[in-house]
Amino acid sequence: MLPLDRQFAESIDGVARAIAEWTVTALYDRRPDLNARYGAEGRALWKNELLNRLQHLAEAIAADRPMLFVISVEWARAAFAARDMDEADLIDSLEMLEATLREELPTQIAARASRFLREGIDAARNGSLDLDKGVLASSIEAEGADTGRARAYLRHLLERHQTRAVDVLMDAVQSGKSVAEVYETVIKPALGEIGRMWHLGEATIADEHYVTVATQNALSVIRAKLPQAKRNGKRALAASVGGDLHNIGIRMVTDLLESEGWQVDCLGANMPTSDLVEHTVDEVGRQQFDLIALSASTGLAVRGVAGAIDALRAACPETRVPIMVGGGVFATVPDLWKVVGADGCTTSASDAVRVARTLAGL
Numbered sequence: 001m002l003p004l005d006r007q008f009a010e011s012i013d014g015v016a017r018a019i020a021e022w023t024v025t026a027l028y029d030r031r032p033d034l035n036a037r038y039g040a041e042g043r044a045l046w047k048n049e050l051l052n053r054l055q056h057l058a059e060a061i062a063a064d065r066p067m068l069f070v071i072s073v074e075w076a077r078a079a080f081a082a083r084d085m086d087e088a089d090l091i092d093s094l095e096m097l098e099a100t101l102r103e104e105l106p107t108q109i110a111a112r113a114s115r116f117l118r119e120g121i122d123a124a125r126n127g128s129l130d131l132d133k134g135v136l137a138s139s140i141e142a143e144g145a146d147t148g149r150a151r152a153y154l155r156h157l158l159e160r161h162q163t164r165a166v167d168v169l170m171d172a173v174q175s176g177k178s179v180a181e182v183y184e185t186v187i188k189p190a191l192g193e194i195g196r197m198w199h200l201g202e203a204t205i206a207d208e209h210y211v212t213v214a215t216q217n218a219l220s221v222i223r224a225k226l227p228q229a230k231r232n233g234k235r236a237l238a239a240s241v242g243g244d245l246h247n248i249g250i251r252m253v254t255d256l257l258e259s260e261g262w263q264v265d266c267l268g269a270n271m272p273t274s275d276l277v278e279h280t281v282d283e284v285g286r287q288q289f290d291l292i293a294l295s296a297s298t299g300l301a302v303r304g305v306a307g308a309i310d311a312l313r314a315a316c317p318e319t320r321v322p323i324m325v326g327g328g329v330f331a332t333v334p335d336l337w338k339v340v341g342a343d344g345c346t347t348s349a350s351d352a353v354r355v356a357r358t359l360a361g362l
Contacts, residue, residue: 001062001306001339008109009062009303012054015104020050023100027093034089049076049090050097059302061112063339066119068299071332073120075199078136082200087124094121136200139192146172146185154190157211158203166218170225179226179259180350183252187215188348191248215248223255232261234360236291239267239276240327241304246297249327252349253293260353265289273308277315287319290360293352294342296327306340313341322359326352 012019024046028034034042056072073094080090098117102110140150149168156165172182194211197203238254240247247269254266267279282288292312296305309323325337326346337345344359346352356362 001303001341002064005064006062006303008112009058011105011109012058012061012101012113016051016054016058019054019097019100019104020047022104023050023093023097026100027096030096031089031092046093050093052076053094053097056299057113057116059299060116062303062306063333063336065333065336065339066116067333068302068329068336069116069120070123072299073124077124079199079201082202091121091124094124136196138196139189142189144185145189146177146181147189149186150189150193153186154193154211157190157214158194158207160210162214162217165214166221169218169222173222173225179222180256180353182222183256183349187218187248187252191215212248216251219248219251219255226255226259228259229261231263232362234262234290234362235288236262236264236293236356237267237276237280237289238264238293238295239271240269240295240297241276241301241308242270242272243304244296244298244301244327245269246295246327249297249349250293250295253295253326253346253352256349256353257293257356260357262291262356273304273311276308277311280312280321281316285316287316287321289321291356292321292323293346293356294323294325296325296329299329299332301327302329302336302340305342309341324352324355324359 024043027046028043034046038045053072053076057069060066060068060072073090076090077087079085080087094117098114098121101113101117104110105113139145140147140154149172153165153168156162156168169182169186172186173179177185191211194203194208198205198208236257238250238257240250250268251266254264257264265279267276280287280289280292294305294308296302305325312321312323322343323341324344324346325340325342330336330345331347344355346355
């Protein structure tokens, strides 16, 4: 990431709440019909929506990748459509946001923000991204998914039958699938689907949390079926960056690396950068690991990844430990891993093993 891009993003961060408030006021002044249509909580709803959009805008500007913002708009479009809300209201809010930014921000920053906003607005207005083939597409139905088992696994969890869900995974292993294949063709699609269902209001937060916790428990059962190679003498550190609350993906990567003979310190989700850096070096400042794997599931964690990588590099400049990144956001913007300064990128848990071998020279 370029320093100027980060500065622009931080400028937007600093005024986001005020910008959202002013935008809502201007929007309601122009559209008084919104009072009746959205009710007493409408202004608060729109302020939260615009704050979320500004957060995504700042991340996209920091990375200089407009697609990060466009995708966030497409998810908003999907949520509006699922709740029978008028997409025209979303577009109007973005138009008003652009006008507010042009009025309130320095010219150079406003121009950059406007360019990114226009791409999001145009995508929403023209439908250039097909929702049914993009953010609304079911991961369970995707190519490569074990559709029947993924659907059965998720159904059992939504019915609160953990044992039956685990039986689906064990049946897959007994039928000849590797644990890695079960991770990627059954569990991953099921988790993607519950996330989609929650976003569209088809599942509750309680449903999503239950499925997540139950899956963490299921991993502890199925990982016992992994073969264990002889230790290869390599150490890895794995974590989701600060602000990212998802840890199942990085746990899968850890399991497969350990199966291949790596010693892995998995630090889980939402790992603060300062603590991450402290853990990578010993008491005299020497690097302790041969590989660092960082995960980020959404576009809101992009600067978190870049900041963590910068801090890790600065902590031990004489030893350039290879850093591998992965997670949903890196799948949507293929060159993003280069933007954040990583040495490699992975799109699946099994691919992480291949990339790790390459980066570690195995």
